[in-house]
Structure formats: C-alpha cells, structure tokens
Amino acid sequence: MNEKDFQKKQAALAALNYIQTDMIVGLGTGSTVSYFLDALAASQYNIIGVTTSTITSQRCAELNIPIVDIDAIDHIDITVDGADEVDSYLNGIKGGGAALLMEKIVAKNSKENIWIVDRSKVHNTLGAFPLPVEVIPYGSGQLLRQFANKGLFPKLRRHPGNNQPIITDAGHYIIDCHMTTISNPYALAEYLESQVGVVEHGLFLNVCDRIIIGDNTVEIKERQQAHMEIN
Numbered sequence: 001m002n003e004k005d006f007q008k009k010q011a012a013l014a015a016l017n018y019i020q021t022d023m024i025v026g027l028g029t030g031s032t033v034s035y036f037l038d039a040l041a042a043s044q045y046n047i048i049g050v051t052t053s054t055i056t057s058q059r060c061a062e063l064n065i066p067i068v069d070i071d072a073i074d075h076i077d078i079t080v081d082g083a084d085e086v087d088s089y090l091n092g093i094k095g096g097g098a099a100l101l102m103e104k105i106v107a108k109n110s111k112e113n114i115w116i117v118d119r120s121k122v123h124n125t126l127g128a129f130p131l132p133v134e135v136i137p138y139g140s141g142q143l144l145r146q147f148a149n150k151g152l153f154p155k156l157r158r159h160p161g162n163n164q165p166i167i168t169d170a171g172h173y174i175i176d177c178h179m180t181t182i183s184n185p186y187a188l189a190e191y192l193e194s195q196v197g198v199v200e201h202g203l204f205l206n207v208c209d210r211i212i213i214g215d216n217t218v219e220i221k222e223r224q225q226a227h228m229e230i231n
C-alpha cells in the first residue's frame with residue numbers, strides 16, 4: 001500500500017469512531033470511502049446506509065451493508081464522504097468520481113458531515129483540483145462556451161477509453177473547470193447556480209463539519225462557524 005492509500009485508510013478507520021449502532025449513515029463515494037465501507041462491514045455496528053452512487057450501492061451489496069432509499073427515511077444521522085480538495089475553512093471540491101449531485105443531496109440532508117482525506121488534498125485555498133460541474137447534456141456546448149468566456153477553462157469529461165462523454169448516475173454530463181485557483185468560491189458558486197443547464201457544482205461550501213486527515217497521527221479539524229467571503 002502506498003503512502004496516500006495508507007493515509008486514506010487511517011482516516012477511514014478513524015471515522016468509525018463517530019458511528020453508533022442504529023444510525024442512518026450517508027455513505028459517500030470514492031477510494032477513501034471504500035476503505036470506510038470495508039471497516040464498517042467488519043465492525044460490530046448495525047447501521048443502515050444511504051448511498052450516493054451506483055458504485056457505492058454495489059459495494060454495500062458485496063459487503064452486506066444494508067441500505068435504504070433516501071426518500072424512505074426522515075433523517076440521516078451522519079455522512080462519511082471523501083473529497084478531492086479541502087481548504088482551511090473546511091470548504092471543498094467534490095465530484096472527481098462524478099458523484100457530486102447525489103453526494104450533495106445526501107450531505108444537505110445529514111445532521112453531520114465528516115470528510116476523510118489524505119494530506120495531499122488539504123490546501124489553503126481551492127482550485128488545484130479541477131472543479132466538476134454537472135450539466136444537462138442538451139445545450140452543454142453552449143455552457144462550455146460561456147464558461148470559457150468567464151475564464152473557467154472548462155473541459156467536458158470523457159471516458160479515456162472511447163472518448164465518449166461520461167454520463168453521471170442521474171444521466172448528466174460533467175464539465176471540469178481547470179482554474180488552478182478559486183479566489184472567491186462563494187461568488188463562483190452563485191454564478192454557476194444561476195446558469196440554466198447547470199444541475200449542480202462540486203463546490204461544497206459550509207457543508208463539512210469535520211475533516212479527518214489520515215497520517216501516522218490522524219488529524220481532526222472541526223468547522224467552527226459558517227464562513228462567508230466578504231467582498
């Protein structure tokens with residue numbers, strides 16, 4: 001196991017400390033969450049999961065973790081998810097695995113959100129990871145043009161194998177915005193949310209309550225209060 005995977009696994013194991021039997025647990029998507037699912041399946045906790053992607057649902061089936069439809073429950077106690085990048089305010093970029101829409105729905109309906117990450121993902125400001133934006137296929141070419149004019153360096157995400165656009169679980173495309181630095185994530189989120197054809201974006205602002213950074217010594221950071229950029 002390489003250093004990054006070691007850190008992911010350490011973070012995932014530490015997240016288990018926040019789980020209790022009978023909880024309804026939101027289950028994120030990705031390689032870090034995969035370590036968490038393994039740990040959860042091996043634990044003594046009887047929980048019910050709410051999944052954020054087809055792939056996580058499949059992993060739960062393989063691991064015998066019971067899951068429930070999000071619309072069949074009235075609350076989610078806690079969600080454990082990965083992230084692609086996290087800043088010092090615990091804001092983040094998600095969607096590297098194209099699961100951002102369902103991840104955001106589950107996160108917004110959770111009483112508490114924990115992100116598990118390796119140290120390479122923690123930066124002072126966001127932007128090093130390309131920002132995924134989930135869009136309706138119809139008119140996506142127009143959005144690509146608008147985003148380019150806005151200086152967002154957009155690129156339609158395609159399968160490396162056949163070069164076809166990747167399709168999300170909800171049937172949408174992903175446009176990745178390669179900006180390198182995001183000076184005001186709140187203004188960018190507002191702009192993206194105002195564009196017709198944008199379904200959701202990967203900026204998760206004031207969502208994460210606690211990050212667990214895996215390392216030889218696991219580091220835990222809690223969000224103190226909602227952060228807003230003052231223009």
Ligand SMILES: O=C[C@H](O)[C@H](O)[C@H](O)COP(=O)(O)O
Nearest residue numbers: 030031032082095096097099
């Ligand atoms: O769409 C995918 C999710 O936002 C993932 O949680 C994120 O990409 C992190 O994935 P990984 O743990 O594989 O780096």
